Amino acid sequence: MDNLTVKPEAFALLKREEKRGKYTIYNGGLKKGIHFISFNLNQASNTEGQSFVDPIKSRWFNNLTFRQAIAYAIDRQRMKTNIFYGLGQLQHSPLAVQSPYYLSRESGLKVYAYNPQESKRVKKITQSGWIQVQFSAIIPR
Numbered sequence: 423m424d425n426l427t428v429k430p431e432a433f434a435l436l437k438r439e440e441k442r443g444k445y446t447i448y449n450g451g452l453k454k455g456i457h458f459i460s461f462n463l464n465q466a467s468n469t470e471g472q473s474f475v476d477p478i479k480s481r482w483f484n485n486l487t488f489r490q491a492i493a494y495a496i497d498r499q500r501m502k503t504n505i506f507y508g509l510g511q512l513q514h515s516p517l518a519v520q521s522p523y524y525l526s527r528e529s530g531l532k533v534y535a536y537n538p539q540e541s542k543r544v545k546k547i548t549q550s551g552w553i554q555v556q557f558s559a560i561i562p563r
Contacts, residue, residue: 430507449509458516459496461489487544493534494541 428436428447436447461483462475473480482488498512514533517524525531 430505430509433509434507452511452519456513456516456518459492460516490534491541491544494537494544497536499536 433447433449440446462479463484464474465480465484467473475483498514502508502510502512511519513519513524514527514531515524519526527533
């Protein structure tokens with residue numbers, strides 16, 4: 423018996439070829455690591471009075487409505503499908519599912535499911551001079 427880590431992009435191919443290759447591949451479950459997006463809410467300055475975070479970004483990041491609009495705009499299911507080939511588990515917390523401190527949606531964690539219309543509605547509430555931004559995620563392999 424061998425135990426090795428298989429990247430998501432190779433898992434489906436290896437699973438398809440089990441019979442022909444005369445081996446069995448198992449999904450060992452979730453890794454302890456996670457990928458998440460966070461905002462730097464630090465409002466401190468250095469000894470010269472310069473902010474650690476760009477003041478414009480700080481104004482956005484420290485605005486709860488901005489963070490809610492971003493949360494509604496993230497299509498987690500599409501990310502799971504396109505980046506991780508459908509493997510993995512969606513979560514709405516920076517704490518790993520295996521952590522004893524993890525709070526699930528079923529246990530009461532407030533989540534912001536993908537909803538682009540709600541994101542636009544929330545954004546309009548504040549009218550805080552946001553600009554439309556597109557970004558690409560670079561996922562280490």
